[in-house]
Amino acid sequence: MSRATRRTQLPTTACWKRGFTSCRSPTRPRNSRKKCAKCWRATDKHGYGILTDMRIVLGVGGDGAYEHALAWIQALGFEQPQVILAAVIEPPRPPVVGVVAPFPEEVLLGAVQAQEAAAQERLNALQQTLQAQGIESEAVILHGQATTRLLELAEERGADLLALGGTRKGTLQAFFVGSVARAALTSAKQSLLIAYTPPPADAPLHAVLATDHSEYNYRCIDLLLKFAPRNLKRIAITTAFDLDEETLESLTRSAPAVKESGVEWIIEQLHERNRRVCERLRPLQAACESVVVEGLPIPSIREAMDETQSQLLILGAKGHGLIERISLGSVSYHFAVGERANLLLLRVAE
Structure with missing residues (x-):
């Protein structure tokens, strides 16, 4: 299915990447992992408080x-x-501390x-x-x-x-x-x-922006806009969430929409939040893709980076609300030290 690209609105379409399943699958085993994606294009050319002396x-x-x-x-x-x-x-540094005499x-x-x-x-x-x-x-x-x-x-x-x-x-x-x-x-x-690795010399720059949709994370996204990296061609806005049975039952009791639609309601809510993030990123003039993965944050983000062929991971911080608690965890340390991925970690004063 072809993608629709418009300047005045951000329509959702089928994802450009293979391997992403539909967000509206009618049934699936409760313990199965699910990933889905929607794509938007952001082409607004207006500036956004750019740092000119970064x-x-x-x-x-x-x-x-x-x-x-x-x-x-x-x-x-x-x-x-x-x-x-x-x-x-x-x-x-001496070759063996305490054994070799000081130089x-x-x-x-x-x-x-x-x-x-x-x-x-x-x-x-x-x-x-x-x-x-x-x-x-x-x-x-x-x-x-x-x-x-x-x-x-x-x-x-x-x-x-x-x-x-x-x-x-x-x-x-x-x-x-x-x-x-x-x-x-x-x-x-x-x-x-x-x-840890240089950017590709002959390929467009793709990045995964992992977000938990917390207020702090949105401030980090605003900081990204001020940094204004103009050469990113595609940004996969990625949100991971992991629901255990107890949390799902609690949500079912408190939210009628969850009782009616189950996890599909959460997926749609996160896609909608990702769409709003994409609109925030208009000044960067990059193609935006929403990726929502049911699963633990680290393997979910790793999979998103692989499937979107992203060379850079952009992270803010975890949040504290209901949707935030079940989405992105604190994974920057793991990716920077454990997997040694190229990482842009955004921080703002609290």
Whole structure:
């Protein structure tokens, strides 16, 4: 079935992707997983409070993983970003703590100086690259623990986004990179971009926006509009919910619509909320797709990313209302550290 595309309204149509079943299946086993999708097109060209001086702190390490995060910053097309390139010189670590004697002072000094020289050369090259692309940048070299210093810098500079690169290799170096990401996930006040792979060079950018439809999450979506990533071509607005028998019975007693239609009523309600989110996202000029999955959040989001061929996961925070409690859980830590997915985690002040 072909999709209808109009500028004045957002009609629902059959999904463009295979594998999504109809939302109106008359019967199904209670314990079966169900997924469904509807598609809309948002083509409004009006702006929405765009940040024209968006400040981004990019952690630059010697392993080159930062290149993934920088590539995403460039690919997403933020409006006039200001990138603060930050390299952190950490104290040398003995091969085996407590077994190998401390390094002589001159050895430590030489190691630090070598790291500083390499970091400065790296930062200079990055600044030249960004300048050629018309992106304003600043280079900073810090000393201390990378986790602490990057978070402090982001706070001091009033950064809107902290960008970190990672690696999927199971090495000791990956462990230390992961420790920075874990600390940022738990402690950073800024939004986070954590990238493990670069964006596709010859394919459109697709993203999954996982939402629990909480008030906080809607504020995060407004922040996404201010960030204004203009190069996203498709956004799959995804909501997962998981109902146990006790909750379903409670809903059946309190809501006549649930008693009459069962889970179908919940699915339609979530699709309608996703449609409203799509309307909010009009200024991004991206195609929108609503995906509602009955199942646990983590496998549901993973499946949505696979089926929509999305390279980026966008998350806000979980909510506290009835619909919110049965939908999206707190999954950012899992996807950033456990599965190491490319993640844009939006955060706003409470």
